[in-house]
Amino acid sequence: MTVTVRDNEITRCNVRLVPTLISLGEVSVVGEEVVRPTETGLGLQRISTEDIKLMPVTIESDLFRVLRSQPGVGSTDDVTSKYYVRGGGGDQNLVLLNGATVYGPFHALGIYSVIDPEMISMAEFYVGGFSPEYGGRLSSILNVVTRDGNKNNYHGTAQASLLSGKLSFEGPIPGGSVLVTGRKSYSGRLLKNYLNRPEAPFDFYDMSFKVNYSNPDIDENGKFVLHGFVSRDQLLNEDPLKEDYDIRNTIVGMNWHRVWSSPLYSRMNLSYSGFAAQVYPNLSKAIPRMNRVSDFTWDWDFTYTYDSRDELMFGVQNKFVATKLELDNLCGAHTSLAEHGWGLDCYVDYRFRRWDKFRLDLGVRPKLLALSTLRPFLFEPRVSLAYQPYPFVAFKAAVGVYSQEMFTLSDENELISIFEPWIITPDYLQSMSAGHLTAGMTVEIGDRLSIEIDGYYKMMANLVDANPKKFTAEAHDYVNVDGESYGLEFLFKCHLAGVMVQASYALSWAYKEREGKMYFPRYDSRHSANVLLGIELGEMWSANASWSLRSGMPFTPIAGYYDRVEIDPGAPTDVLSDIVPVTYWGEKNTARLPFYHRLDIGVSKKFQVSSADVTLGVSIVNVYDRKNVFYLDRDTGQPVYMLRFLPSATLKVEL
């Protein structure tokens, strides 16, 4: 076949391959290295499905738990899969699913993410210094792209764990392919291990679809993607004296990828993301709460490649967001907030690729229209560079300014919270902003071994915290606080025949400052280390293990006790008789819990039953039953522990 290629013109060539049979020996794919050391993408981790498989399963395999094994990504506990990146709050992490924002990324009180690993094609995780095409969050970007369906054959998968069942189906359609996935919980019994509660009648499901379509008659050089995602978490108590919960995500979107006649590539995203959360108190004493988010987003990103290999990336991001929040706080004061706004950002990023040993990205993200009234910046400059003096080593640095105009009412005193509402920054608050300064080094020895060392400094202003002194409806619900974090991270990856090892260590500091007082946020951890090990044992057996070590989280210590008057409104209060001894808590987060460490292991065996590939997996969480302290019970002062020894099993059938 002869193909004619002309200057400055993209040549399209369709080749239809003829299927044929060949015989192969056993092939084990343990992982793949996808990031070139000379890329300037400092702080970028690409999570593949193989990375997810490397982690021992905690009842369900979960993308967010894999993220937490990355250096710089912390957590306050092992009960939920919430994560904190480089000293930033939990709501400073943007989760994108095919370009659409996921506002409620958790199932079942945050124990799992709503993103089923089965539907993931690629996940890019930026832990800082991200390029101008991303905005709206201060700490991290998780960009998840779902798989395209199989274009040649119909294929189905069924999976079962002790918590949920999953089905997926994919196959060709005229002009493209389709993928449909679904997951449904069928038992919440195991979740009681997480919550230290005898019952937790959780019920959740999620479903996704993705349709790829290309037709030269409509657009010769284009491809259309239609995608959708819904998830729902319900906690329905049959008892009218207990509250009910209902949390939903609804995402629908369209992507249009196009290669233009010049070396110009574009990607357009049109999406709607809705989030609704409601607490129905019924006849309980729970506080009624409601949150709605409607997000209409239109993005158009362009990449132009010059002959010199330089790239110009530019685009526009247009967003209309409406949020509504109704709740009472702990002191009975009511809050009603309804905000909406247009956000119009554009960005330009020029990527110098003309030199072999040096890469430089110069970018800026002007904020033309802001969602919030008191927006932080008009321009957000971003610069990153990489210098590769030798083929195996690269030095990188990045600096950037970031802003965030939406946040959740996530009080860090709520270790487990079922209701984390999103709102646009109200008029009386300045929007959050941050400056990142990062520098690092990557060493790659062949394809088998890599070492990354990153250092960072992050300055955060106007972070939003719940107002601890809101006792009346007039008092503001939130207050601005400032923050700062810095640290050093190491990541070691080694991939030898049949064995994959990943080890990471992070040394970090995080602070918040309120009313002139500095304190450690609860997610501040001085030392954290993770070791992951994956082994192909042969004969379709594989094993994996992960060990985590973390210095103790801050907690507020007991500073004494006093006899407090308890009021019984049904009878006159006697300050002499109606007293109970209670704890007096000291300065916020001035003490540390003991070190956290935990070992998880898993083993799986793949075998064939008729025409089906069957994978059976068994895993054990907290093998040596370490009593990691979760928190001190505020009523008893006694420690409450995190996950204890917990075995689980999974079954996967592929047809």
Place this chain on the structure above:
Amino acid sequence: MKSAWVVPAAVGVVSLLSFSCEESFSPKTKFQGRNVLFCIIETDLIHTTDVTATVSRLYDVDGPDPSVNKVDPAVVGATVTLTINNGVSDRVYLLTESSRPRADTSRYAKCQRFYSVKGISVHYYDRYLRMTAHLPGGDSLVATTTVPHHALKEGFPPYPRGVTTRLDPLKYGKAWIIDWDDSFDEQHLFFPKLVIYWKKVAGPTGVAAQGVKEVPLQYVKRGDQMVPIYPSYSERESCSYDFAAIDSAMAQISAGDPNKGDYIVSSIVFRYTEFDSHLSRYYSSVNGSLDQYSVRVDETVYTNVVGGLGIFGSCYSETWGLPLEPGYVKSFGYRAK
């Protein structure tokens, strides 16, 4: 299978299992000695009340259980004064140090020490109350409160012959809705309570038993049982009692007793208590909970005591009594008078 991996892995796991899996740590920081003041002034239409205050200090114990403390934390020798300002002049009362035997001696064996003044008048128009405690060591505690306003009653349905549930549902609905009006809108908490007074007579003149039956707002089905729902604190200025709940409460007065005619049921009484803003915030911060699944740490307890902790608050109670309609009482087999 590469058995070479299995043996080291097994050895590693067994080694880890032999580790000590729990390490001790202290949940405490350096003990802080702070002073605590508690005083709640309750008043009603009669206005005369006794005022009692306690002054104590924080204490420490070995371990996390404060109930093992045996050393009375009360502060003696303090000078405690109450100043009442009605907008025109001040009235100053000195609370005298007193003691009384304890009903419960499981924690502290000695007499209970406190400060009190008896029989003073506190009105709802006494806008400003200040309590000051000067402690022997030189520390001072100061707190202020404002007595809640008298809330106006409104929305009582017309009961010309007394309260009854035998009403036209199209005209009166199926519930007794009681409203009050806190026109000053100070976000105070209200605690409504509806009770029925009854007594059981033995013979022509003797009283064998008497009591008060609280009426729930409604009954709900919980499994196979009907569970009463009683009012709780809220800022709402109304409450609604299902007629069926009133009927059920009436019937339960003599449940299991065949001699219905021995019971005299004459009146039904609605009482509400209004907390001032400080007491409302204190009560909410101590008793509030988000839900049964959320886990919170670091309790923030409201205090209005400058220089220490505790609460100095006031509340106002009002009682509205209404007779029961005789025919309604007799429909249960009871006597109306």
